[in-house]
Amino acid sequence: MATVYLAQDLRHDRPVALKVLHAELAEVLGPERFRREIRTAARLQHPHILAVHDDGISDEIRGRLSMLPGLRVIARGSSMPYKKSTLAPERIAHELGVGYLLTATVRWEKVPGGPSKVNVSPELVEVRSGGAPSIKWQQPIEASLAGVFQLYADIGSRVAQALGVVLSDSTRWQLAEKPTENLAAYDAYLKGEQVAPNLFFGDPLTLRRAVDYYARAVALDSTFGQAWARLSLAHSSLYPTTPTPARASRTPRDHRSATMGRCEIT
Numbered sequence: 001m002a003t004v005y006l007a008q009d010l011r012h013d014r015p016v017a018l019k020v021l022h023a024e025l026a027e028v029l030g031p032e033r034f035r036r037e038i039r040t041a042a043r044l045q046h047p048h049i050l051a052v053h054d055d056g057i058s059d060e061i062r063g064r065l066s067m068l069p070g071l072r073v074i075a076r077g078s079s080m081p082y083k084k085s086t087l088a089p090e091r092i093a094h095e096l097g098v099g100y101l102l103t104a105t106v107r108w109e110k111v112p113g114g115p116s117k118v119n120v121s122p123e124l125v126e127v128r129s130g131g132a133p134s135i136k137w138q139q140p141i142e143a144s145l146a147g148v149f150q151l152y153a154d155i156g157s158r159v160a161q162a163l164g165v166v167l168s169d170s171t172r173w174q175l176a177e178k179p180t181e182n183l184a185a186y187d188a189y190l191k192g193e194q195v196a197p198n199l200f201f202g203d204p205l206t207l208r209r210a211v212d213y214y215a216r217a218v219a220l221d222s223t224f225g226q227a228w229a230r231l232s233l234a235h236s237s238l239y240p241t242t243p244t245p246a247r248a249s250r251t252p253r254d255h256r257s258a259t260m261g262r263c264e265i266t
Contacts, residue, residue: 057106057118057148059193060179064156065102067174068165074098080198093127100136101125102159116145122155124162137162145187149178180227185220188213189227192234199230199237207238 059076066073074096082092089101104122124137137158143151153176160167180186192213196202199210211234217227
C-alpha cells in the first residue's frame with residue numbers, strides 16, 4: 001500500500017517517518033485516507049512513535065497566558081515532565097494543582113514556493129474534582145510564519161474569553177507584542193528551542209547545537225532579547241563551573257568566533 005522511509009526534518013533537526021502512497025493506489029484511496037491517519041497518529045503517545053510538537057511555540061503561548069490577569073500559569077519546569085505522559089487529565093491536574101489544562105498539537109507545513117505555515121489545535125480542558133474532564137474551548141488555528149505572533153495573541157485572547165477574563169487595552173497590546181521583527185531570527189530561535197527544550201539538563205553536544213541556533217538569531221537581530229537570554233543560559237549550562245585552563249585561555253576573539261562565526265545554518 002505504501003512505503004515508509006526514515007527522513008530528517010531539517011526545520012527541527014529531528015528524525016521523522018515519511019510515508020509515500022504507492023502510485024497505483026493513490027487515485028483509489030485519495031488524500032483523505034492519509035489525513036485521517038495523520039489525525040489519528042497525532043493523538044497517539046508511545047516511545048516508538050515520533051511526536052509532533054514545537055517547544056518554542058509552547059513557551060510563547062505559556063508566556064502570553066501568564067499576562068492574563070488573575071490567571072496562574074504553571075512554569076515550564078513543572079509542566080514539561082507531562083509532555084509525553086499517558087496519565088489521565090484529572091491525574092495531571094491534581095498533581096499540578098490546577099483546574100484547567102491547555103494542550104495543543106502543533107504542525108509545521110512547508111509550502112513549495114511559499115512561506116511555511118503552522119497549524120495549532122489547542123484544547124482547553126476543565127478538570128473538576130469528582131467529575132469527568134470537559135472541553136471548555138477548542139478551535140484549530142492556522143497562520144503563516146509571518147503571522148505566528150498574531151496566532152499567539154489569538155490563543156491568549158480566546159482562552160481569556162473562555163475563562164471569563166476581561167482584558168484591558170494594555171493587556172491586549174502585550175499579547176500582540178512581537179519579540180522580533182526579523183522572521184529569520186525567530187525561525188533560528190525556534191530551532192534552538194526545539195533542539196534543547198531543557199537547557200539545564202542538556203548534554204554538551206545538544207547545548208552546542210542550541211548555542212549555534214541562538215547565536216544565529218542574535219546575529220540576525222541584535223535586539224532580540226529572548227534569544228540573547230537563551231544564548232546566555234545555554235552557555236551557562238555548557239560551562240557551569242570554573243572553566244578549565246583550556247577554556248580560560250580562550251581570548252575574547254575566540255569566544256566571539258565560537259559564538260557568532262557558525263551562523264551558516266540552513
